[in-house]
Amino acid sequence: xxxxxxxxLFPALDGNVYGKALVYFDNAAxxxxxxxxxxxxxxxxxxANANIYRAVHKLSADATEAYEQGREAVRAFIxxxxxxxxxxxxxxxxAVNTVAYSFGEAFVRPGDVIVVGExxxxxxxxxxxxxxxxxxxxxxxxxxxxxGHWQLDELGRLLGAxxxxxxxxxxxxxxxxxxxxxxxxxxxxxxxGMAHAAGVPVLVDGAQGVVHEAVDVQAMxxxxxxxxxxxxxxxxxxxxxxxxxxxxxxxPPFLFGGEMVDTxxxxxxxxxxxxxxxxxxxxxxxxxATFPEAMETARLARDPQLLAAFDxxxxxxxxxxxxxxDIRLYGASGDAAGPYRRAGVCSFTVDGVHHEDLAQLLxxxxxxxxxxxxxxxxxxxxxxxxxxxxxxLLPYNTLQEVEYFMQCLDKAVAMLR
Amino acid sequence: xxxxxxxxxxxxxxxxxDEWLDKYEYLIELGKALPAFPEEKKTDDRLIKGCQSRVxxxxxxxxxxxxxxxxxxxxxxxxxxxxxxxxxxxxxPEEILTSDDAFLDRIGLRENLSPTxxxxxxxxxxTIRDLAESHRN
Numbered sequence: 001x002x003x004x005x006x007x008x009l010f011p012a013l014d015g016n017v018y019g020k021a022l023v024y025f026d027n028a029a030x031x032x033x034x035x036x037x038x039x040x041x042x043x044x045x046x047x048a049n050a051n052i053y054r055a056v057h058k059l060s061a062d063a064t065e066a067y068e069q070g071r072e073a074v075r076a077f078i079x080x081x082x083x084x085x086x087x088x089x090x091x092x093x094x095a096v097n098t099v100a101y102s103f104g105e106a107f108v109r110p111g112d113v114i115v116v117g118e119x120x121x122x123x124x125x126x127x128x129x130x131x132x133x134x135x136x137x138x139x140x141x142x143x144x145x146x147x148g149h150w151q152l153d154e155l156g157r158l159l160g161a162x163x164x165x166x167x168x169x170x171x172x173x174x175x176x177x178x179x180x181x182x183x184x185x186x187x188x189x190x191x192x193g194m195a196h197a198a199g200v201p202v203l204v205d206g207a208q209g210v211v212h213e214a215v216d217v218q219a220m221x222x223x224x225x226x227x228x229x230x231x232x233x234x235x236x237x238x239x240x241x242x243x244x245x246x247x248x249x250x251x252p253p254f255l256f257g258g259e260m261v262d263t264x265x266x267x268x269x270x271x272x273x274x275x276x277x278x279x280x281x282x283x284x285x286x287x288x289a290t291f292p293e294a295m296e297t298a299r300l301a302r303d304p305q306l307l308a309a310f311d312x313x314x315x316x317x318x319x320x321x322x323x324x325x326d327i328r329l330y331g332a333s334g335d336a337a338g339p340y341r342r343a344g345v346c347s348f349t350v351d352g353v354h355h356e357d358l359a360q361l362l363x364x365x366x367x368x369x370x371x372x373x374x375x376x377x378x379x380x381x382x383x384x385x386x387x388x389x390x391x392x393l394l395p396y397n398t399l400q401e402v403e404y405f406m407q408c409l410d411k412a413v414a415m416l417r
Numbered sequence: 418x419x420x421x422x423x424x425x426x427x428x429x430x431x432x433x434x435d436e437w438l439d440k441y442e443y444l445i446e447l448g449k450a451l452p453a454f455p456e457e458k459k460t461d462d463r464l465i466k467g468c469q470s471r472v473x474x475x476x477x478x479x480x481x482x483x484x485x486x487x488x489x490x491x492x493x494x495x496x497x498x499x500x501x502x503x504x505x506x507x508x509x510p511e512e513i514l515t516s517d518d519a520f521l522d523r524i525g526l527r528e529n530l531s532p533t534x535x536x537x538x539x540x541x542x543x544t545i546r547d548l549a550e551s552h553r554n
Contacts, residue, residue, distance in 0.1 A: 018437065354491035356470050357445075360531060361493075364438045372469060372533075386471075386490070415442055416492050 001303040003310075007396045009034040009297065020366030023401045023408075028180050028208055028345050028392030029370055030230050036293040041235050044289045052285045053259045053276075063285050070291035071275070077295040078225065079216035080242055084274035087241040087248070088283050092207040093123040095226035095241035096174070098278060099203055100127035102251035103172060110136035113170045115158055117186075118144045119179040119379040124205040124226075128174055142175060142191075144382065148182040148331035149340055150175075155191065159198040170195075173202045177209020177225075181376045181388065182331030183345025185213060192221055201247060207231055211394070212343035214302060217242050233301075234294035235287035241278065248274050255280035301395045310395040314344055317391060317402045326351040326413075330383055347374070347390040350409075353416045355387040361412035367405055420512055423504050424520035431524045440529070441493060447503075448496030454488030467540035469533045470494045474541070476548040482507050483552055485545070494534070497526070498541055505545050513549035518542050 007013055012032045015022045024032060044066060050059035052067045068083070075086050089095045108114070114128045118141050132139040140158050143151045159168050173195045177188050188209075192202045201223035206215060210227040217225050224247070229238030243251075253260055253271055258281045262270040271277050300306070321329045328349050333342035349355060359371035370390040373380050380388060391405065418426070434440045454473060463473040470491035477484050485506040489495040504520075505513050521527055521542075527535055 354470055354494075356491045356531075356534070357493045360534070361438065361441060363531070364436075364441060387469075415445060 025391040066289035070288035073292040089239040091239035092228040117175040444496030451499040468537035510553040
């Protein structure tokens with residue numbers, strides 16, 4: 001499939017802002033939606049707007065069926081063993097919070113250790129930090145080096161026996177598949193192997209990873225994998241928590257009420273089985289109903305011809321940024337960078353120019369990028385800057401857009417200097 | 418020139434440009450023309466809260482009038498605060514407190530800033546008024 005063919009699936013990409021053709025390079029925040037997703041959302045709103053699971057009537061049955069088809073589409077897309085392992089949440093953030101709370105209640109005691117990556121999105125940092133504060137546990141960091149690569153020696157030390165010979169107290173490792181700032185594909189399999197060898201489960205924040213990498217959770221052998229629908233072509237307000245059944249069964253519910261109960265008396269409640277145990281309240285059934293179309297789009301995005309063109313487009317952007325002596329691109333990839341590949345995300349700073357100013361001028365030229373701390377303040381500070389500019393691409397972005405972006409960047413920098 | 422006359426002049430200046438990119442260029446020029454702000458005055462108590470880029474605002478009294486000086490690490494923000502200073506510096510606290518800031522809407526500035534910068538603009542105006550209030554006898 002060609003880029004142009006894929007691109008025509010997305011009505012928003014045809015749009016204009018301020019009378020200029022839109023160049024949408026903020027895909028790591030939200031991807032544009034294909035017409036199939038937009039239409040499904042509209043159709044479900046018209047024809048099947050009723051509460052899932054509860055009622056016997058036709059509309060409810062249709063909504064419930066569509067919800068479960070959404071679950072099956074996600075299960076198949078990430079290769080989970082069963083539908084019980086696919087929990088719908090409001091987003092990736094809610095998915096991580098669910099694990100931080102429920103796993104924390106079941107398994108984390110004072111003095112235990114949770115390990116998080118240094119380049120995590122706040123959504124995969126703050127829930128663990130707060131868990132540790134509640135439980136009197138210690139938060140330790142898997143650091144990144146100046147190239148943005150994990151220092152796995154440090155993880156090895158954390159997972160190893162303590163100096164007094166006692167067993168490691170690490171209870172869980174939580175890391176990003178792809179950092180939303182650095183855009184590098186992290187060696188999560190290696191981390192999972194190291195952690196499992198020490199008997200420690202791993203949560204992978206897949207918000208970016210599931211978009212750019214072919215994910216098979218069973219092959220990866222992660223214990224939890226979390227991501228959002230709105231970054232993966234689906235309607236917003238949706239998130240997925242994949243968890244291995246053995247963990248999900250051992251964890252208490254996070255939120256209470258709605259379909260997640262079995263029987264309720266005024267004194268006590270027994271809870272429903274998986275996946276409903278973790279789906280309190282009414283799920284976002286209209287948005288979840290778009291998952292079959294969204295996963296089909298994500299599958300199309302992995303077409304070999306399209307991916308080859310996308311790699312070329314990303315490389316052009318990376319090369320153009322690297323060619324400028326006044327631009328600092330964060331995170332090293334390429335032949336000299338070992339296993340680290342860059343996946344559609346370039347975060348950078350321009351000497352002597354503030355990222356907010358650049359983003360503001362680019363916006364007026366029709367170019368949408370992200371600027372600032374990008375919900376990942378520790379890693380931004382690690383590199384000693386107050387913010388960055390991020391261009392994040394998907395396979396519907398073109399070489400022409402990259403060229404236009406670089407022209408706009410030149411023009412904006414010239415205005416600001 | 419009164420505050421109102423200065424505001425009117427700015428509205429006219431901005432109306433000469435059709436494209437917002439050109440209006441930004443004008444703001445950037447205002448920012449570049451803002452006199453240097455002493456490094457030792459860049460303290461946390463002079464930082465305006467609610468701006469994503471850092472903005473320092475200082476106020477002193479000279480013959481019953483408030484003199485504002487300011488700086489920012491972002492040039493567009495520097496332009497915005499420079500524009501506000503051109504309106505409000507050298508005025509008595511009463512003049513500032515009895516004026517309004519509808520000229521910002523007439524310029525179209527509020528709607529053409531990012532939401533974070535809109536908040537920043539609000540914070541700048543609030544700080545200018547707070548400083549005027551605190552310098553009133």
